[in-house]
Every structure is written in structure tokens, then in C-alpha cells.
Amino acid sequence: MSAVIIGTRTLTLDPQRMTMVRIDKSCAHKQTYTSVAFFSWGTSIVGKEILLEWPAMFADEFEALDAIFIADLPFTFTPSDGSTHTYSVNMTSFDGEYFRGRTLAAPTTRKNVKMTLLIMSVVS
Secondary structure, three states, X not given: OOOOEEOOEEOOOOOOEEOOOOOEEEEEEEEOOXXXXXXXXXXXXXXXXXXXXXXXXXXXXXXXXXHHHHHOOOEEEEOOOOOOOOEEEEEEEEEEEXXXXXXXOOOOEEEEEEEEEEEEEEOO
16 A cells, blocks of 8 residues: 555555445345345445554654544545545544653654544545
């Protein structure tokens, strides 16, 4: 994966794990007395949740992403996963844990960082 872009920020480290950015099928089914009823509303990327996970992240980058989370506004997301699409998303969750290296000279980092994005529309 090349550099993931969240808003105007190109991330220093790409997520180690990320949900595949691909369409979902919206459907439901219900067992009837003799058969099954199946309802399908087609496929769409809108409404898909994308989970991004980092084992570690620099504290300054975490703070920059946290500011986007706190702003509570939609922004663009370019997954850089080989596709050429950019999406309008909302960040529905963002969290991590404090971690400090073995020496005071080591940069403060966050570990086990998780972010969830909700795709609102396809921008390009």
C-alpha cells in the first residue's frame, strides 16, 4: 500500500490492517413456512465502515488525526490501495493507548491505534 491520505494529511505510516474498500450488498432474508423470502437493495460502497489499525503511531500524528475526529466534520479519504477513488467519509471512532519507549529520548508514541471511517459518498 502506498501512503494513505486522510483529509489533507498524508500519513507517515500506513495502517498495518485495513478493511478492504469494496462494495457491500444490502440484503435481508426471512424464513417462511415453506421457503425463504429474500430481499436485496443492491450493492453500494456508501455506508461501508472501514477499520484502520496501527500497532504504533507517533504522538504528533495521533494528535493531528484526533483533531480531525474532534472537528466532527466530513473529510476526504484516499485509501491508496491500488484504486484511484477518493471518498467523503466521517470518522466514527478513533482510539489508542499511551506508550513510551525505553528511554526518555525515544519519541512518545501511541500503540494499538484504531480508526473507523464511514463512507458517505464517492468523490472521484
